Amino acid sequence: xxxxxxxxxxxxxxxxxxxxxxxxxxxxxxxxxxxxxxxxxxxxxxxxxxxxxxxxxxxxxxxxxxxxxxxxxxxxxxxxxxxxxxxxxxxxxxxxxxxxxxxxxxxxxxxxxxxxxxxxxxxxxxxxxxxxxxxxxxxxxxxxxxxxxxxxxxxxxxxxxxxxxxxxxxxxxxxxxxxxxxxxxxxxxxxxxxxxxxxxxxxxxxxxxxxxxxxxxxxxxxxxxxxxxxxxxxxxxxxxxxxxxxxxxxxxxxxxxxxxxxxxxxxxxxxxxxxxxxxxxxxxxxxxxxxxxxxxxxxxxxxxxxxxxxxxxxxxxxxxxxxxxxxxxxxxxxxxxxxxxxxxxxxxxxxxxxxxxxxxxxxxxxxxxxxxxxxxxxxxxxxxxxxxxxxxxxxxxxxxxxxxxxxxxxxxxxxxxxx
Amino acid sequence: xxxxxxxxxxxxxxxxxxxxxxxxxxxxxxxxxxxxxxxxxxxxxxxxxxxxxxxxxxxxxxxxxxxxxxxxxxxxxxxxxxxxxxxxxxxxxxxxxxxxxxxxxxxxxxxxxxxxxxxxxxxxxxxxxxxxxxxxxxxxxxxxxxxxxxxxxxxxxxxxxxxxxxxxxxxxxxxxxxxxxxxxxxxxxxxxxxxxxxxxxxxxxxxxxxxxxxxxxxxxxxxxxxxxxxxxxxxxxxxxxxxxxxxxxxxxxxxxxxxxxxxxxxxxxxxxxxxxxxxxxxxxxxxxxxxxxxxxxxxxxxxxxxxxxxxxxxxxxxxxxxxxxxxxxxxxxxxxxxxxxxxxxxxxxxxxxxxxxxxxxxxxxxxxxxxxxxxxxxxxxxxxxxxxxxxxxxxxxxxxxxxxxxxxxxxxxxxxxxx
Numbered sequence: 001x002x003x004x005x006x007x008x009x010x011x012x013x014x015x016x017x018x019x020x021x022x023x024x025x026x027x028x029x030x031x032x033x034x035x036x037x038x039x040x041x042x043x044x045x046x047x048x049x050x051x052x053x054x055x056x057x058x059x060x061x062x063x064x065x066x067x068x069x070x071x072x073x074x075x076x077x078x079x080x081x082x083x084x085x086x087x088x089x090x091x092x093x094x095x096x097x098x099x100x101x102x103x104x105x106x107x108x109x110x111x112x113x114x115x116x117x118x119x120x121x122x123x124x125x126x127x128x129x130x131x132x133x134x135x136x137x138x139x140x141x142x143x144x145x146x147x148x149x150x151x152x153x154x155x156x157x158x159x160x161x162x163x164x165x166x167x168x169x170x171x172x173x174x175x176x177x178x179x180x181x182x183x184x185x186x187x188x189x190x191x192x193x194x195x196x197x198x199x200x201x202x203x204x205x206x207x208x209x210x211x212x213x214x215x216x217x218x219x220x221x222x223x224x225x226x227x228x229x230x231x232x233x234x235x236x237x238x239x240x241x242x243x244x245x246x247x248x249x250x251x252x253x254x255x256x257x258x259x260x261x262x263x264x265x266x267x268x269x270x271x272x273x274x275x276x277x278x279x280x281x282x283x284x285x286x287x288x289x290x291x292x293x294x295x296x297x298x299x300x301x302x303x304x305x306x307x308x309x310x311x312x313x314x315x316x317x318x319x320x321x322x323x324x325x326x327x328x329x330x331x332x333x334x335x336x337x338x339x340x341x342x343x344x345x346x347x348x349x350x351x352x353x354x355x356x357x358x359x360x361x362x363x364x365x366x367x368x369x370x371x372x373x374x375x376x377x378x379x380x381x382x383x384x385x386x387x388x389x390x391x392x393x394x395x396x397x398x399x400x401x402x403x404x405x406x407x408x409x410x411x412x413x414x415x416x417x418x419x
Numbered sequence: 420x421x422x423x424x425x426x427x428x429x430x431x432x433x434x435x436x437x438x439x440x441x442x443x444x445x446x447x448x449x450x451x452x453x454x455x456x457x458x459x460x461x462x463x464x465x466x467x468x469x470x471x472x473x474x475x476x477x478x479x480x481x482x483x484x485x486x487x488x489x490x491x492x493x494x495x496x497x498x499x500x501x502x503x504x505x506x507x508x509x510x511x512x513x514x515x516x517x518x519x520x521x522x523x524x525x526x527x528x529x530x531x532x533x534x535x536x537x538x539x540x541x542x543x544x545x546x547x548x549x550x551x552x553x554x555x556x557x558x559x560x561x562x563x564x565x566x567x568x569x570x571x572x573x574x575x576x577x578x579x580x581x582x583x584x585x586x587x588x589x590x591x592x593x594x595x596x597x598x599x600x601x602x603x604x605x606x607x608x609x610x611x612x613x614x615x616x617x618x619x620x621x622x623x624x625x626x627x628x629x630x631x632x633x634x635x636x637x638x639x640x641x642x643x644x645x646x647x648x649x650x651x652x653x654x655x656x657x658x659x660x661x662x663x664x665x666x667x668x669x670x671x672x673x674x675x676x677x678x679x680x681x682x683x684x685x686x687x688x689x690x691x692x693x694x695x696x697x698x699x700x701x702x703x704x705x706x707x708x709x710x711x712x713x714x715x716x717x718x719x720x721x722x723x724x725x726x727x728x729x730x731x732x733x734x735x736x737x738x739x740x741x742x743x744x745x746x747x748x749x750x751x752x753x754x755x756x757x758x759x760x761x762x763x764x765x766x767x768x769x770x771x772x773x774x775x776x777x778x779x780x781x782x783x784x785x786x787x788x789x790x791x792x793x794x795x796x797x798x799x800x801x802x803x804x805x806x807x808x809x810x811x812x813x814x815x816x817x818x819x820x821x822x823x824x825x826x827x828x829x830x831x832x833x834x835x836x837x838x
Contacts, residue, residue, distance in 0.1 A: 093693075195651055196651040229616060229778055229801075230687055231635070231683065232616025232776065233683075235676050237801065240685075243668065243669070245665075246669055249661055249662065264654060267661055269696045272688065279687045291649075357651065359648055359650035382647065382651065382656065385693075385698050
């Protein structure tokens with residue numbers, strides 16, 4: 001082992017950008033976004049393109065039982081475990097060109113660069129595309145990485161049904177990506193990603209050195225009152241579920257704004273019933289998403305939510321049911337890998353800062369089974385999960401160069417290639 | 420003209436109830452409600468049943484160009500205009516057995532009673548079933564009575580399309596109820612209806628003497644902010660449309676509770692976009708329904724709504740568009756008919772009170788072209804537009820007896836029949 005030859009090696013920014021734009025044509029929407037919902041025909045086309053590019057780069061393909069695709073570049077040390085780089089190719093229903101796609105294409109660009117420069121690494125390098133990170137069609141989210149990390153079993157993931165009652169396993173077979181076998185041991189995991197938030201852009205920072213991810217607690221809340229005709233029912237005789245729900249929206253906002261440790265709170269989904277203009281709503285189903293970097297603070301926020309929802313229900317004479325549906329504890333990435341990412345950004349003279357990911361990523365699951373780190377780059381207006389999602393070619397290239405260096409530092413290079 | 424023979428004439432409570440229950444089998448739902456959406460096969464079957472019963476009662480049928488069905492019992496005075504009794508046979512998608520059906524069946528019961536007792540009236544009596552009162556499939560609501568009263572033209576009504584793009588005119592032809600001709604002059608209009616609110620039941624009152632109907636102003640409100648990922652977007656950098664919408668829900672409630680003159684305010688419909696659990700909502704579309712017995716107060720409420728929505732939008736850094744989509748001025752029924760209804764309830768020894776209808780009814784349009792009155796009876800829990808809608812046979816019979824008396828007082832009886 002020695003210092004990597006890569007001090008002089010840089011990725012091809014234009015090739016990275018072209019690959020991203022070519023990939024974005026798969027499932028392209030009229031407004032410039034991408035609709036490549038997991039395990040659909042569009043997802044298959046995206047996967048096919050990645051597989052073709054990986055083969056062209058000389059990589060060996062393997063698809064596991066939940067459709068995760070691994071593209072392997074061998075290392076010089078037969079005993080070494082692979083250093084894995086990746087993310088996901090599926091998008092939200094109205095998604096953008098970069099969320100997920102950037103991490104996979106950055107991995108491909110790292111390998112292409114090593115090929116061009118004839119650099120052999122000691123450890124193998126694998127690019128991975130995880131199945132169904134977004135979770136918009138099949139729950140659980142981060143399905144592929146969750147199975148890989150042993151968070152839940154493959155059978156459970158494949159049994160998930162979409163809104164039309166189609167099983168994930170059947171959808172996977174239909175697109176031809178139902179492989180075999182489960183997880184294999186890995187040495188480390190790196191994921192490059194757009195920030196999906198506004199912090200880097202606001203602070204004019206190119207590289208986010210990701211410390212970990214906020215913990216999350218997701219809730220389903222249902223308020224049940226009584227449908228009533230909007231005209232003949234005096235205000236005092238109503239049991240309006242939407243009044244309680246609206247008050248809870250504001251209370252979630254209050255909780256997120258008053259607790260410390262990067263507290264966030266969102267009501268993103270609300271279903272009013274019967275949802276008719278002239279009927280007092282008898283039922284509202286809503287989601288609450290609470291996030292925090294500190295597990296104890298997150299727990300306190302959740303308790304506040306529960307108490308508040310019940311108090312509102314009593315005041316509004318409706319019933320409240322609060323059910324926790326998802327819990328991710330706060331995640332802390334491997335300090336040595338995080339330090340390495342920071343040093344690589346520093347060495348490249350890039351403006352960088354430490355940051356905590358507000359979103360979950362496949363990396364959050366991978367961190368449970370291997371040393372893990374992430375590299376964030378800015379995206380325009382912090383906008384993501386949106387057709388307007390945008391990132392600058394130079395920022396994407398900078399993040400990919402940091403990734404290249406950090407991966408080489410971890411994988412090591414053959415003595416012959418070291419300078 | 421003389422005092423009606425009807426001092427001794429009473430309707431057949433059991434026959435009225437049986438007719439209502441027989442009719443309720445047309446479009447019956449498993450939960451005990453009725454789904455007889457306008458101009459569907461179920462509506463046709465309901466109309467067919469009414470037509471059969473009307474023929475059996477010796478009435479002469481006429482269907483006009485928008486499918487309103489008139490069933491006429493001749494009077495002794497060839498020059499007299501008809502006294503009309505009616506309501507509608509269509510229901511909400513999840514409707515009940517009584518809303519609308521009661522008014523038509525009560526009309527039928529009045530005529531059957533006159534037949535049984537051999538009472539001839541001076542003026543003809545007509546039972547009417549108005550097309551598409553509910554408006555849940557085709558807009559405008561109260562379509563048939565609206566055309567009859569000259570509120571809008573038949574061509575406009577027939578050109579209305581449902582969610583599948585089917586024209587009302589085509590649907591009407593398909594069920595075989597596209598007749599000919601428009602409105603004819605009438606002497607007066609009476610409509611019996613369940614209250615659809617809780618006031619009569621709460622005050623243990625059998626007969627509501629309806630003074631008129633609340634004016635209504637309906638609005639579509641759209642708040643537009645910016646979709647953002649719920650995790651990575653700090654609270655201060657959000658433009659959350661649902662925060663503004665939730666605050667407006669509470670402001671509508673405040674408006675309805677602070678203005679005088681039977682003020683009511685309801686947000687019954689809300690559509691959150693993209694309505695995804697982990698996306699800060701970038702858009703909310705919502706309805707606002709304001710009602711008041713006083714037109715000037717209603718106008719002030721509407722102005723308050725507009726000002727408040729804009730102020731909230733500014734505070735929440737979102738855009739607001741407030742569009743008025745429906746305006747019904749408050750309606751005042753004919754004082755002499757209203758007095759007559761009160762006197763008939765009094766004469767029958769029924770507990771009664773003056774009441775203002777919170778809902779619009781066909782009677783509201785009829786009041787524009789003829790002296791009009793309504794008779795309300797209690798419904799269980801004030802519940803309507805719901806499969807649980809329920810009313811007691813004795814209350815329905817009481818309302819029908821009041822109707823019979825009031826109709827006879829207006830139509831007059833042949834000298835020979837007077838006692």
